[in-house]
Amino acid sequence: MTTIFYTATTLDGFLADEQDSLEWLFVQPQDEGGPMNYEDFIKDVGAMVMGATTYQWLVDHLARTGERWTYEIPCWVFTHRDFEAIGEGLTFTQAPVPEVHAEAVAAAGGRNVWMVGGGDLAAQFAEHGLLDEIVLSIAPVTLGAGRPLFPRRWNLELKELDRNGAFLCARYAVSGPL
Template identity: 30%
Template structure:
C-alpha cells in the first residue's frame, strides 16, 4: 500500500501563507533543500489542492529561466517529469496535470493508495491536507516551521473534524533556523 506523505512549510504561528496569500517567506537553504529532495526520492506521484497547483504551475514549468537557485535547479526537472494529480471540484486540468480527482475523496484516494508504485507526496496547502487527515489518509507529516510570524493566513489544519493524535518520529533543525518535524498518525481507537 502506498503512503501519502504531507510536506508543508508553516510559520511559527501556524499559517501556511500570509494574510494576503503571500508565500515569500520560506527560505530554502541547502539543508532544507536536501530534506525536501530526500522526500522526493521515495515518491512517484505529486498531489496538489487547486490553490497550491495554481502557484506551482505558474512557476515550475519554466523555473530555471526565473531563478538560478540550486534548489530550483534540482527540483524543477523532477517536478516536470513526475505525474501530478490535482484535487478540485471545478478544475479540469491542463497540460501539466496528469489527473484530476473531484468526486468521492475517501474512495478515490483509497484506490490511489492501493495502486502499485512508490509513495505519494502532498505538497503544501491546508484544505486538502485537512480533509485527507480527517479521513485518516495521510501516513506521514513533515512540517517545516520557519522563524516568522505571519499574523494571519490559512491555518495549517483548518477546522479539523476531531482531535488528531500524532506520534513524533524525528525533529531536525536545518540551515540553523528551520525546525522540521516528522510525525505519523496514531491509530484511531475503536469506540
C-alpha cells in the first residue's frame, strides 16, 4: 500500500491557474495507454483524498459537461464548507490528517491511496510522513502563477522517468524536508 500524489503539473509547478482553470492541460496530446497512464494507475487505487477546491472544481466540471461522479472507491474531502455529496462514498472531513489517512488506508483494503491534491494538502500528508510518492505528468506549459504543486521545501528522489505524448512523466519517492 502506497500513498501517491498523482497529478499533472505545469513546468513551473502549478496544478491550475489562479481561476482554477485546467485549460492548459486538456489541450496536451497524451497516449492513454502510454507510460504512467491514468488507467493503469487507478486500477491499483482503493481510496482517494482531496481538498475542497479540487472537489469544487469537479462539481463544476461535472455540471458543465453533464457527466456524473463515476468513482467507485471511497473519497475523503478535507473542508470547512458545507458541501453536498455528488456521488457515493464521499466523506467531508476536518479531522486530523493522520486519522483520515488511517481510515483511507483501511478502506483501500491493501490497494493504494490517491492524494488527488491540491499541493498544500499533499504537503500536509508529507509532513506527517504519510505521503510515499509523487507521480507527475509535467506539461510543456508555464503559467507564472496559480495553485502550487507542493508549497514546501522538500527533498524527493527520482525513481522513474518517461515520456507520454507532450508530457514528461516522473515518479519520485518522498524523502523528507529539505
